[in-house]
Amino acid sequence: MTSPLTPPDCDLRDFPRMMVDVARLMGSQFNATASRSPVAWMIGHKLWYRAWHQVPAASLPDDDEQLCHLAELGFDMKTWRKSKDLALRGWLHCDDGRLYHPMVAEVALEAWIEKLLQRLSSGAGNAKRYGHTFDPAALNASIELATSLLEVLNPRSKALDKLKRRQSRTAPDQLPPGGQKAPTGSTPGVPSGSQETETGRETGILREEETNVSSLSPGKPGRARSLVSTGGKEPIPDGFPGPTDVAHAESLIAAAGVVLSAAEHAKRFRSYAKTHNRLVADWFEAWVGWIETEIRKAPLAAVKVELPPAKPWAGPADVRKAFVAAKSEEWTRAYIDPAGWQDVPERALIPATGTAARKILAEARGVLASEKLQLLEKAA
Numbered sequence: 001m002t003s004p005l006t007p008p009d010c011d012l013r014d015f016p017r018m019m020v021d022v023a024r025l026m027g028s029q030f031n032a033t034a035s036r037s038p039v040a041w042m043i044g045h046k047l048w049y050r051a052w053h054q055v056p057a058a059s060l061p062d063d064d065e066q067l068c069h070l071a072e073l074g075f076d077m078k079t080w081r082k083s084k085d086l087a088l089r090g091w092l093h094c095d096d097g098r099l100y101h102p103m104v105a106e107v108a109l110e111a112w113i114e115k116l117l118q119r120l121s122s123g124a125g126n127a128k129r130y131g132h133t134f135d136p137a138a139l140n141a142s143i144e145l146a147t148s149l150l151e152v153l154n155p156r157s158k159a160l161d162k163l164k165r166r167q168s169r170t171a172p173d174q175l176p177p178g179g180q181k182a183p184t185g186s187t188p189g190v191p192s193g194s195q196e197t198e199t200g201r202e203t204g205i206l207r208e209e210e211t212n213v214s215s216l217s218p219g220k221p222g223r224a225r226s227l228v229s230t231g232g233k234e235p236i237p238d239g240f241p242g243p244t245d246v247a248h249a250e251s252l253i254a255a256a257g258v259v260l261s262a263a264e265h266a267k268r269f270r271s272y273a274k275t276h277n278r279l280v281a282d283w284f285e286a287w288v289g290w291i292e293t294e295i296r297k298a299p300l301a302a303v304k305v306e307l308p309p310a311k312p313w314a315g316p317a318d319v320r321k322a323f324v325a326a327k328s329e330e331w332t333r334a335y336i337d338p339a340g341w342q343d344v345p346e347r348a349l350i351p352a353t354g355t356a357a358r359k360i361l362a363e364a365r366g367v368l369a370s371e372k373l374q375l376l377e378k379a380a
Helices: 022-026 029-035 038-052 064-070 077-087 102-130 137-153 158-169 243-256 262-275 283-297 317-326 329-335 354-363 365-370
Strands: 059-061 098-100 206-211 222-229 340-342 348-350
Touching: 022 029, 029 038, 038 059, 038 064, 038 077, 038 102, 059 064, 064 077, 077 354, 098 102, 102 137, 102 158, 137 158, 243 262, 243 283, 262 283, 317 329, 317 365, 329 354, 354 365
Parallel strands: none
Antiparallel strands: 059 098, 206 222, 340 348
8 A cells, every 4th residue: 555646636627638658658568468458458548537537636446336437338347357457557556545547647746736836826916916815825735745746756757847947937925835935025925016014004905813713704713814904994895795706716616626505605605794794804805715714624526427328228118117116217227228128938138247137136126026027148
């Protein structure tokens, strides 16, 4: 067992493309197994691409049924077990109970670092544009973790060289880990051009303070975002958070990969502010702080496993309806629709696989009896 090869929040589901080093692939031991089992070779490739959009990226669930679905084999567990060893060549069992592939992880870390750097740049730019504070500490920590993992997999990665060049020319207040310190008199995390000082008296934005409980966000005690204004304060504007503010929150939720309703929290945020007569200098900043607090408490979104496409049922419609009524549409799609049908000399189902036959006998014996159906083995 070993530590996971990518961070737990590494999410590349918004990256439609995965870079492949063709020369490295063609020269790999995995590629040499194609002559032994073309099916396993094909499945192995599919699992690489499936892992790209798993969370964490470059990982797969260590579960045969889920892997069979991800390999697009449907419920053909016989083919999966026959191909498994070759298809999973190079994958590692890690401490979090998932499988990781070093090559896929290397490419994923390069893309993840680029994504984090873009967030760092956008955060600083938005802070400068809208006049609110921006704390890069969390992003810097994420970049540092991803960088350390990539250095283990490939210390000569071009992404690491690119990061070093970027650090050398990035403004001090936007530097990722390893960059220069901010010059004396400037506050790290504050965009260049901001008028914020150490006392915060020249701005109307919010300050980060050590508080026992946040003035607005219902988070746990500890370091929270204070809603004490350093400038003018005002009650929550009518209609805030508006559609644009909710959309911004939805983008933060999507990037975090958690289950959270931005629209519902907009109502709670507005109700809480009015009920407690809150006066705040920057309501947008308060709204973002609220959502960030809820994101940290929200459960991760489940990764959906795609079912195989529906297959037309070859038998009578009334027989299919009986299975749907007794089990479910999904169950019937999985085990009945792929089966063959026989009218004479007796009405019979011909399950597509041995697994399907055992499933039907174990869970739908009553339907077989009521419909007077036999269960036949598929011809070799």
